[in-house]
Structures are given as structure tokens and as C-alpha cells.
Amino acid sequence: MPASFLIRKLGSIFALSGEEETALKNLPIQVAELGARQDIVHAGERPSRCFFVQDGIACSYKITGTGDREILNFHVPGDMPDLQSLHLDVLDFSICTITPCVIGFIQHDALHALCERHPRITSAFWRETLIDAAVFREWIVNARREAYSAMAHLLCELVVRLRAVGLADASSCELRITQSEFSDALGISTVHTNRVLQELRAAGLIALKERTLSVLDWEGLTSAGDFDPTYLHLRNGSGTTR
Amino acid sequence: MPASFLIRKLGSIFALSGEEETALKNLPIQVAELGARQDIVHAGERPSRCFFVQDGIACSYKITGTGDREILNFHVPGDMPDLQSLHLDVLDFSICTITPCVIGFIQHDALHALCERHPRITSAFWRETLIDAAVFREWIVNARREAYSAMAHLLCELVVRLRAVGLADASSCELRITQSEFSDALGISTVHTNRVLQELRAAGLIALKERTLSVLDWEGLTSAGDFDPTYLHLRNGSGTTR
DNA sequence: CGAGCTTTTGAACGCAGTCAACAATTGTGG
DNA sequence: CCACAATTGTTGACTGCGTTCAAAAGCTCG
Numbered sequence A, B: 001m002p003a004s005f006l007i008r009k010l011g012s013i014f015a016l017s018g019e020e021e022t023a024l025k026n027l028p029i030q031v032a033e034l035g036a037r038q039d040i041v042h043a044g045e046r047p048s049r050c051f052f053v054q055d056g057i058a059c060s061y062k063i064t065g066t067g068d069r070e071i072l073n074f075h076v077p078g079d080m081p082d083l084q085s086l087h088l089d090v091l092d093f094s095i096c097t098i099t100p101c102v103i104g105f106i107q108h109d110a111l112h113a114l115c116e117r118h119p120r121i122t123s124a125f126w127r128e129t130l131i132d133a134a135v136f137r138e139w140i141v142n143a144r145r146e147a148y149s150a151m152a153h154l155l156c157e158l159v160v161r162l163r164a165v166g167l168a169d170a171s172s173c174e175l176r177i178t179q180s181e182f183s184d185a186l187g188i189s190t191v192h193t194n195r196v197l198q199e200l201r202a203a204g205l206i207a208l209k210e211r212t213l214s215v216l217d218w219e220g221l222t223s224a225g226d227f228d229p230t231y232l233h234l235r236n237g238s239g240t241t242r
Numbered sequence C: 001c002g003a004g005c006t007t008t009t010g011a012a013c014g015c016a017g018t019c020a021a022c023a024a025t026t027g028t029g030g
Numbered sequence D: 001c002c003a004c005a006a007t008t009g010t011t012g013a014c015t016g017c018g019t020t021c022a023a024a025a026g027c028t029c030g
Helices: A003-011 A018-025 A108-117 A119-144 A147-164 A179-186 A190-202 A218-225 B003-011 B018-025 B108-117 B119-144 B147-164 B179-186 B190-202 B218-225
Strands: A030-034 A039-041 A049-055 A058-063 A069-075 A094-097 A101-107 A172-174 A206-209 A212-215 B029-034 B039-041 B049-055 B058-063 B069-075 B094-097 B101-107 B172-174 B206-209 B212-215
Touching: A003 A018, A003 A049, A018 A108, A018 A119, A049 A108, A058 A179, A058 B119, A069 A119, A069 A179, A069 B119, A101 A108, A108 A119, A119 A147, A119 B058, A119 B069, A119 B119, A147 A172, A147 A179, A147 A190, A147 A212, A147 A218, A179 A190, A190 A206, B003 B018, B003 B049, B018 B108, B018 B119, B049 B108, B058 B179, B069 B119, B069 B179, B101 B108, B108 B119, B119 B147, B147 B172, B147 B179, B147 B190, B147 B212, B147 B218, B179 B190, B190 B206
Parallel strands: none
Antiparallel strands: A030 A101, A039 A094, A049 A101, A058 A069, A058 A094, A172 A212, A206 A212, B029 B101, B039 B094, B049 B101, B058 B069, B058 B094, B172 B212, B206 B212
């Protein structure tokens, strides 16, 4: 029952009508299991389908002229990272898995038909892409922060977003992201990433070992990262809890 | 006839039906003239209307915890920078004028009603927000480029976007943007902005004086800026002409 | 249990920032 | 139309955050 995931997601935004729920249940979804570091879609493609992350962590990225990979966003279960392909033909960025992932593909035809009949679902999808844009905006700002602060901000965002989908408890979460991947997300060298993480540990803000991030001082981390969760536009107050 | 602007904009994307054109003509639009450096909307607000830029240059920005202004995007005539407020209640960034501007405001109610009846207009607006997101993504990448390259990239984007709305000819355009504003957009100091612009002039790529930018070597500028206009998702080939 | 990542550490270098002063331009009021 | 103020642009010297290069130590997983 792969559509159950979408139903849960949309159901958390507004109360689905019986008709809407039926339409979602009847969506043909093709499920695929991918290993770590696999491209899901690649820049330049003209996708004929969208996808959502059902399990695992993925990321959007671009490759610059100098060959560097710039990670633009991380994707947690429930995210639909390439919804934009519904309206923009050529993809201007790539999306790949970080950890092994379970991905659900849905053909554009089916989504267009769904949107035509169900305006509230259209709005929900549109809203989803608007939140992506808000995250991109915040990342532009984060690029100006110095590395220590930028890393703190990124960790705050990841914790809040994972918490919003039930994958983090109050203070810790599994985080199978390498320092090299953090580097590509923050645009700093792996050496510096390593040193900044050590500083955050030394400051008593976080513990990060065995692929688990523990936030030891939420107040301190948000303050170090100049983090205000408004831009994530969460419905419940997940961003403000500690 | 302020709506004519919107009609021209949407008409360039797809052929408007008579019904669609009538609906647009009947949109109540409130026109305002603003001076330079005036806030149009401010972060934290809950707008009840959207707006489009009819004349002038505006920009979106955020203020960081250290008080720095980070410009997120420039807006040229035809842009609707806060369409997102149709679906996200709280604004997470601010928008202000750079030059004196003519702005057209449209109430959310009217836009929601328009979208409900005209799915193609909904799609066009949605598409607009998706292109904004694509620009944000590219700016994240641009933040990683070194200043000389980032400035070249920004100038390329501005010329292509101004050309797309007929405000730049093949090689030059009016550009009333100060070095301090470039600095806030690129996240570099005004001193460095000045030096980078001098380098671009010395390299024979641009001339920038008396508020007019002339691109002397388009090939060279795009190459210096690692600029590929795909992310602007222009319909015609404006991005590729020289 | 060894190959290949990933993390860690040290040292030297460089892009860009800060500070400070000055020149040029733009705008404004008399 | 000019004088003066304010903003914008330019230059030089010094500083520092983060890079690069190199090498070693720790993990992971076939």
C-alpha cells in the first residue's frame, strides 16, 4: 500500500475527503529500492514522473563548472523533491540518494489528472514546492554565515525536519551523513567540516558518533546557528520545541 | 489599464482564451508608486495580497542575526515575488525596492477565485514560483564561486532576465544597482565588489558606468561566471543569444 | 582481514574582510 | 545655479577564516 504514505502526509495538512482519499489510493505508484549514492534523476533530463522519498535520506545537488558538487537540500521521508517537473520540462539539478532509499514514482499524467480534479491537493503540492523554495532561500543566507554557525544551522534544520516526520526524538536522531557530504552542503572543505564539528562538540552543543546526532544544548545550537524555524513553515510547533 | 501587464506576461506563456483574458481584465489591481529603498512587504507579515513589479527593480532579502542584509533575488518588471503568500501564511523574507518602482497589488481573494476557475492560470503562477526556486538554487551554487566568477554570473543573469522583458538590448542595459547592493547579493564586502568589478573591466568583459552595464564580451562573461541559463527556464532562447 | 572510505591532524598559503582615508558623484536647499 | 551634504566609488595596508596538500589513524564491509 505505497500510497498510504502520501495519504498520511497530505492528511496531516488538511482533512482528506473520502473522494480525495480514494483518488490517492488509486494512484499507480512504482516503488524502487535504491542503494546509497545512486542518482534518482539527473540535471538535463525531462522527467515524465515525480517521486517521493518513502525511506532514507536523499539530496538535490548541482555540479559547478569546476567540478565541485554543491548540495542544495536534503530530503527526508515524505518529501517530493522534483514536483517542479510537473511544470518545468528540463530539470536544472540532480537528485541522488545519500543512504539506501525506498522511492515511490508517480507518472506526471496521473498527478496532472489528480490535480485537475482535486484543487486542495494541487494547493498542497504547490505549497510543498514553496517550502522547498523557502529552504533554498535560507541556504543562501546560511552560505554567508561562518562555517561554525552554518554547520549549527544545518544541524538544527535536519533535526527539526526529521522530528516533523517522526524520525527524531526530542534530542537525537540517526544521521547517516558523512562529513564529506556536510562539506558539499556547506561549501567548505572536508578538513574544515571536521574542525567545525569538533568545535561544536567542544562547546558542548552536540555529540555526533556512531551515525547518531545528539543535541546536548538546543538553545545553544540554535543560537550558534542563528536558527529560526519560521522558514520551514511547519503547521504544528515542531520547530519551537526543544 | 494595469492588468494589461499581467495579460502580456501570461499571454507570452500560453495563448489566453477570451474567458481568461476577461477574468484578468476584471482583476481589481491597486497601483502604487514607491521611491527607492522602500520596503514593500516585510518578513513576519501575513499578507492578504500579492503584487507584481510593473516598473523598476526590487529585491528580496533577509536580515541575518549579525544584522547583515542578504539579498536573495532581484525582481524585474513582470515578476510576482511574493506569490508564495497565496499558500504560506507568514512571509519568511522581505521585499524592497532598489530603484523607484511602480507596483500593482492584487488581493489574495481575487487571485484564489481566479485560480479556481482557470487552471491554466494556476499552472502559470505555480510555474512562476518554481522558477523563483530555480534561481534560489543557482544562487546557492553562486555563493560557492569565487567573487570574480560570482559577479560575472550575477551580471549574466540580470542581463538575460532584463532582455527577456525587453529592458536590455543585445549588449547593454540600464542597471541602477549600487556596488553596495551587489555586495549584499553576493555576500562580499563593498571593497571587494569594487575590486572584482575593476577586474571584470580590466579583462575587457564589461563596461559599467553612468548606471549602464555594457557586456563587451558575452562569451567571456558567461565563461567567467560559469553561466548556463537553463535554470531560468525561458521559453524562447533569450538566454543563448549574444 | 585487508581494501577503501571516512575522520583526524599539522603546516603553509591565499581569497576576501576590516579599517581607514580619500575621491567622485548625486542630491538638495537656498 | 551653486554650495554643501550625503551617498557611492576607490585605494592601501594588515588580518584572518578557510583552503590546500600531505600523511596517518579509524571504520566498514565484502
